[in-house]
Amino acid sequence: MSNRQSLPAGLHTADYFQKTKVLRSAGRSARRAAWSPRVWVLLFMAALVLILVMMGPLNARAAQQYHYSVTAEAGATARVDMPVDAPLDLTSYLFGLAGTLDPATLQVVEVDTAGIVLNSSVQFQFDAAADFDAATNIVGNLVFVMNDTTPAMSTRHYRVLFDVVGSCGDCPAAPAVPVPTTVDSLMYENQMTYLVSTPRADYYYHKDGAGLASIIDNDGQDWIGFHDIGGSNTAGEYRGIPNLVFTLNDADASFFHPGFDNATSHLVSQGPLKVAVRSVTNDGANEWILLWEFYQSFARLTVEQTGTSNGGDYWFLYEGTPGGSLDMGDVVVRSDGTITSAMDNGDQWEMALADPQWLYFHDTAAARYLYVSDDMGDNDLDSYRSQGQTSSSTPEMCVFGLGRVMNTTANSLVPRMSGSGRTFTIGLGEDNTTAAAEITGAYLPLNVAVGDPVSDVSAVGDELPRGLALSQNYPNPFNPATTISFSLANRGAVNLSVYDAAGRLVRTLIAENLASGPHAVLWDGQDESGRMAASGIYLYRLATPDHVLRGKMTLVE
Numbered sequence: 001m002s003n004r005q006s007l008p009a010g011l012h013t014a015d016y017f018q019k020t021k022v023l024r025s026a027g028r029s030a031r032r033a034a035w036s037p038r039v040w041v042l043l044f045m046a047a048l049v050l051i052l053v054m055m056g057p058l059n060a061r062a063a064q065q066y067h068y069s070v071t072a073e074a075g076a077t078a079r080v081d082m083p084v085d086a087p088l089d090l091t092s093y094l095f096g097l098a099g100t101l102d103p104a105t106l107q108v109v110e111v112d113t114a115g116i117v118l119n120s121s122v123q124f125q126f127d128a129a130a131d132f133d134a135a136t137n138i139v140g141n142l143v144f145v146m147n148d149t150t151p152a153m154s155t156r157h158y159r160v161l162f163d164v165v166g167s168c169g170d171c172p173a174a175p176a177v178p179v180p181t182t183v184d185s186l187m188y189e190n191q192m193t194y195l196v197s198t199p200r201a202d203y204y205y206h207k208d209g210a211g212l213a214s215i216i217d218n219d220g221q222d223w224i225g226f227h228d229i230g231g232s233n234t235a236g237e238y239r240g241i242p243n244l245v246f247t248l249n250d251a252d253a254s255f256f257h258p259g260f261d262n263a264t265s266h267l268v269s270q271g272p273l274k275v276a277v278r279s280v281t282n283d284g285a286n287e288w289i290l291l292w293e294f295y296q297s298f299a300r301l302t303v304e305q306t307g308t309s310n311g312g313d314y315w316f317l318y319e320g321t322p323g324g325s326l327d328m329g330d331v332v333v334r335s336d337g338t339i340t341s342a343m344d345n346g347d348q349w350e351m352a353l354a355d356p357q358w359l360y361f362h363d364t365a366a367a368r369y370l371y372v373s374d375d376m377g378d379n380d381l382d383s384y385r386s387q388g389q390t391s392s393s394t395p396e397m398c399v400f401g402l403g404r405v406m407n408t409t410a411n412s413l414v415p416r417m418s419g420s421g422r423t424f425t426i427g428l429g430e431d432n433t434t435a436a437a438e439i440t441g442a443y444l445p446l447n448v449a450v451g452d453p454v455s456d457v458s459a460v461g462d463e464l465p466r467g468l469a470l471s472q473n474y475p476n477p478f479n480p481a482t483t484i485s486f487s488l489a490n491r492g493a494v495n496l497s498v499y500d501a502a503g504r505l506v507r508t509l510i511a512e513n514l515a516s517g518p519h520a521v522l523w524d525g526q527d528e529s530g531r532m533a534a535s536g537i538y539l540y541r542l543a544t545p546d547h548v549l550r551g552k553m554t555l556v557e
Helices: 013-034 035-056 091-097 434-443
Strands: 066-073 079-089 107-109 115-121 122-127 139-149 155-162 183-186 191-197 201-206 211-217 262-270 275-283 289-295 299-305 315-320 329-332 339-343 349-351 359-365 367-373 382-389 395-402 423-428 446-448 482-488 492-500 505-516 516-524 536-541 546-557
Touching: 035 091, 079 434, 107 516, 115 155, 115 546, 122 395, 183 262, 183 315, 191 275, 211 423, 262 516, 315 367, 329 482, 359 395, 359 434, 367 395, 367 434, 423 434, 482 492, 482 546, 505 516
Parallel strands: none
Antiparallel strands: 066 155, 066 446, 079 139, 107 115, 107 155, 122 139, 183 191, 191 201, 201 211, 262 275, 275 289, 289 299, 299 423, 315 395, 329 339, 329 359, 349 382, 359 367, 367 423, 382 395, 482 516, 492 505, 492 536, 536 546
């Protein structure tokens, strides 16, 4: 790109040279007058300022000049709207260019294997490292969504575009997330709490207890139900997640349960796609560290450091009530397909879960379920039982433990799991008929590869004109109507259509010539015949003569 400045509007070349000639004439007159050196310097500076004013300001770059590639391999299972964590480190690269990163210029673009743009508005967030410095330590993590369904054994390709301060005056802003993950701080069950709200659940995390007191679904049902009432026991006091460290007869050496007050939690990062919280025990000689990452559809716990309690051994417990209350319709479903009652204590069991090590709780009054996964697996015993009886002989809560045995087994309160770096995933699913695919698609790690940065003034290429964009529909999920917004770079033919998950045409919303600029169209949920479409996942496709952009939306009952 040329660094030459252009003449401002209204100033012709002849005028420019005439003004320059006047300045030169002034300089000759000054020399004839034998002015002092100081006067000469002032005259030169004034002339330079005049020329720059006449020529106008430097034009800001209209596209990022640097980018790097990211590939995400699905592995052996399909993925649906899977978040991708991609480390970012541009320190060495930009140090060599003497540039300072402008985080506002970051953009994630999906491309095909030929580099053709498939989606120029990939949702993302940038989480800067704690010691991030835009000039000297450009380190952090980029979170973006691998949207729609990614088949097993397939690979998606992305470019991360970026630029330095002052070089990209009109770079596009990060695309909005229709239902962002948010975090708030409030008092809940007598303790300061992080409320992490996601599209599927509200997570209530006690800051000092470093444990989840509630997971509340979109219908207001609490799947844990901790209550800080002394003596409530299984009716509320004993409930929580993960109750990771329990030492018999030593409360000071037990950690990570709501209601406790022996840990400190702080936000590591927050954004529309992910909130991260780190919790550290207050005993420096017995320091355990947990990291919770709350994504849009699930949460993940990482045991970052083990302490001295139990020699560093621990368990992971789910203590709560599926669907808000226990009844005979509640079941526990293991990954091997075994189904047992979640309420009948006669169905209690103890075994090392077969790989993959996950199970879910299902309230059969609805399709929703809550799952727990031991992401790495082991040969340690796991167990399930109902606990507590009311006057009506209904269990008050159920207990599932990874690395815990039944109370009738020797050393029943001794944790069985060990080792730092282990992860556990927990989440609410909306359709139990697809639970196995969704759970494995959430907890199995992606193979993410980050390439080296390169310089390219047109990193996106010329395939996608600036101004052509397709936004996520809003609201989403929706019932009965939703709005699809898009922007056109140029006037021309446009087709915007809705398809079902099998690719069959449901409704053509637009098929006409439109002017450039922003547009929005309402889909009322009806098909071409005027019938209301069934609940489920639908695709929408924006096609121009040169480009095709796609999105996905969910119609709910």
